[in-house]
Amino acid sequence: MVSQVYYGSLESSYSGTGTVASDEEEICDVYYFETPNDDDRDKIKSLAGKEYNSGDEIYTVGDNKAVAPADGRVVRTNFSDGQAEIYFLNYSKLYVTTYVPYDSYLMMGYDSETVLRVDNQTIETNITYISYLYDEDGIEVRIACNQYIMPNRTVDVEIKLDETDEMLFIPAIELQDVGGYTFVYVVTDEANRLTEQVEVEIGRTLTVYEDGNAFDYYEILSGLSAGQKLVSIPWDNGDI
Numbered sequence: 001m002v003s004q005v006y007y008g009s010l011e012s013s014y015s016g017t018g019t020v021a022s023d024e025e026e027i028c029d030v031y032y033f034e035t036p037n038d039d040d041r042d043k044i045k046s047l048a049g050k051e052y053n054s055g056d057e058i059y060t061v062g063d064n065k066a067v068a069p070a071d072g073r074v075v076r077t078n079f080s081d082g083q084a085e086i087y088f089l090n091y092s093k094l095y096v097t098t099y100v101p102y103d104s105y106l107m108m109g110y111d112s113e114t115v116l117r118v119d120n121q122t123i124e125t126n127i128t129y130i131s132y133l134y135d136e137d138g139i140e141v142r143i144a145c146n147q148y149i150m151p152n153r154t155v156d157v158e159i160k161l162d163e164t165d166e167m168l169f170i171p172a173i174e175l176q177d178v179g180g181y182t183f184v185y186v187v188t189d190e191a192n193r194l195t196e197q198v199e200v201e202i203g204r205t206l207t208v209y210e211d212g213n214a215f216d217y218y219e220i221l222s223g224l225s226a227g228q229k230l231v232s233i234p235w236d237n238g239d240i
Contacts, residue, residue, distance in 0.1 A: 002187060003171050006217075007226035010169065012206035014108065014159040015214060018098030018116075018143065022151035027093045028075065031058065031066035033084040044084050047074040052088075059086060073148070094145035095128060098157045099138030103204040105130070107161035114143055117156040123147060127159070164206065164219075172216035174230045175202065187229035195235045198223055 021027050033040070040061055052058055052068040059066050070092035078085040096116060100108070110130065116123040129142035141159075149155060176183050182202055185195045203219035 002190070002229050002231055003174055004230060005220065005224045005226055005228045006169050007166065008169075009166050010164045010206050010208055010217065012107075012161050012164065012208050012217075014100050014104040014157070014161060015207050015209075016098050016100065016157050017154050018096035018157045020145065020149050020151050020153045020155065021093075021095050021097065024087065027089060027151065029069060029072075029088045029090050031086040031088065033059070033061045033064055033066075033086075035082040041079060041084065044077050044079075044086060047086060048077055050074050058088065071148075089148075089151075091145070091148050094149060094151070096143045096145060096149075096155055096157065098141050098143065099135060100141050100159070101138050102134065104159070104161060105139045105141075107164070108141075108159055109162075112162075113160040115158050116143065116145065116149075117158070118149055118153065158209070161206075164204075167203075168220040168224060168226060169206065169217045170220055170224070170230060172205070172218055174232050175200070175218050176232075184224070185231050185234045186224070187231060187235075190229065193235040195231060197234070200224055 033044070044059060047059060051073040052071070054068055054070045056068045057065060058068055058074065066086060068088065070090050072088050072090045074086055075089045076087045078087070108127070110127050112127060114125050114127055116125055123146055125144050125146045127141060128144050131140040143157065170184065174184050181199070183197050183199045186198045188194045188196050200223035201221040203221045206217045206219065208215050208217065
């Protein structure tokens, strides 16, 4: 199959995975009740696993009332030294952490269109934090869950990046890499099935989504010109 070297701009996306936050201190609100009696203890124990909408009363002892600050659920209760503790998982505090490569980081912002995919659901959401520090895994980005996703789960992440400036680019399938030597097979005479190996310098890797399918492209910094035809397997240079 023959493809070509393209010149223009691309609307690409970052595609990767992320992990839902699981630090209890970050994602839970804790309510304390002093010296509950046995009846209160049994009722508080029974709260574990129950879901509440924002504004719902979770429990009341005397003048001490626990009200759900957002949608969420009681994940556990604890009793010690005459005190009851109710741990409320606050769905609005749930977020996904992903690590993006530097090239993608340069092309995203807090207003970038962002979706999470898990259990055949697509969740439209938003970026809440972009780190300014580089980590060996990439740059940390946090994304709001906007609904309940079990803490510590792995989810798919897609972030739409800014449109690139005009550039040369090729389908990723055409690039050959042998020990760090990157090259392509350029068609020099299509009628006579002639090709030559040409060394190229690549820049960014860009992912474009079309009808739900992902297509990867490489930015070409040197070695090629727009319109040149490429093949992923060299022709036999005249042998048909």
